[in-house]
Amino acid sequence: MAKVLIETSARHVHLNDAALEALFGAGAVLHEKARLSQPTEFSTEERVTIVGPKKEIANVIVLGPNRAAVQVEISATDARSLGIKPVIRESGDVAGTPGCKLIGPAGELEIAEGVMVAKRHVHMTTAFAEEHGFTNGEILNLKVEGTGREAVLGDVVCRVRDSFAEAIHIDTDESNAIMATPGITGELMKNKKQQ
Numbered sequence: 001m002a003k004v005l006i007e008t009s010a011r012h013v014h015l016n017d018a019a020l021e022a023l024f025g026a027g028a029v030l031h032e033k034a035r036l037s038q039p040t041e042f043s044t045e046e047r048v049t050i051v052g053p054k055k056e057i058a059n060v061i062v063l064g065p066n067r068a069a070v071q072v073e074i075s076a077t078d079a080r081s082l083g084i085k086p087v088i089r090e091s092g093d094v095a096g097t098p099g100c101k102l103i104g105p106a107g108e109l110e111i112a113e114g115v116m117v118a119k120r121h122v123h124m125t126t127a128f129a130e131e132h133g134f135t136n137g138e139i140l141n142l143k144v145e146g147t148g149r150e151a152v153l154g155d156v157v158c159r160v161r162d163s164f165a166e167a168i169h170i171d172t173d174e175s176n177a178i179m180a181t182p183g184i185t186g187e188l189m190k191n192k193k194q195q
Contacts, residue, residue, distance in 0.1 A: 002132040002188040004122060005167045006144070007037060008175035011078055012061045013048055013102065014071040019111075023048055023104025030064040037167045038123060040065065050074070050115075051101040052082025069094050072102070072115040075173040079117060089116040090157055118171060121157040122188060123164035132188065136160035142168060143187040149179040154191065 020028050024046060031045040046062040050072060057078060071094055079086040084098045099112040122140065129135065138158040144151050156168065168186060170178075 002128075002134070003185045004124070004188055005037070006142075006175075006180055006184045006186050007167050007169055008172055008180055009073065009118065009169045010061075010172055011050075011057065011074045012063050013050070013073070014063055014067045014069075016068060016070055017066055019070045019102070019109055020066060022107050022109045023102060025106035028106070030062065030066070032064065036063070037165050039163055039165060046104075049103040050078075050082065051103060052079075052084045054083030055081060056103075057082065067092075070102075070109075070111050070114045072100060072111070073118045073171075074115065075171045076117050077173050079115070084115055086117045087115070088119050090119045090121070091116075118169070119157055120153060120155065120168070120170045120174060121159055122166075122168040123159050123161070124166050125164055126160055126162050128166055129158070129160045133190075134158050134160070134188070139191050141189045141191050143189055144178045144180075144184070145187075147179040147181070147184065149177065151178050152189075153178075153186075156188070 032042045033045050034043045042064050044062045044064050047059045049058045076086040087097050094114045097113045098115045100115050102109045140156045142153040142156050
């Protein structure tokens with residue numbers, strides 16, 4: 001049985017070097033607040049405001065380290081509240097996604113693309129993947145029990161890399177739907193449609 005920790009990924013922003021300086025000033029650096037479950041990732045002290053056509057959301061956390069492209073990960077509920085059409089994408093696939101304005105303490109930045117509802121995904125090591133017969137890029141199902149809101153979530157993208165730690169990432173809408181609590185686990189299953 002492939003049991004994996006389920007983590008709720010709340011709204012957050014990934015910046016590139018130029019965006020960090022535009023929002024926080026010349027020479028700005030990220031100040032690590034806490035390490036995340038994935039070994040290279042961390043939350044920071046930095047916060048921004050996301051501005052959409054209808055409203056804005058303040059105090060949104062910036063995650064580090066910086067990336068090649070600016071990426072704003074929100075829930076579908078957030079997107080509708082902001083007045084932005086929800087677009088589901090895998091992290092890093094920003095081409096053709098909506099844009100928004102970001103406001104930081106030192107400036108503002110209009111991004112033409114990069115706003116997305118992140119596709120649910122699971123991180124795992126090569127050893128874990130081989131043990132359970134999973135492959136990188138495979139689409140899996142996630143079975144959740146014991147919450148009072150049992151469910152099977154499909155379309156879970158499998159990401160395999162030895163630097164990963166086993167964890168499934170879902171957004172706040174999905175987390176609320178299954179009544180997830182810290183430390184909850186789920187069972188990964190093969191997607192029969194792909195077999």
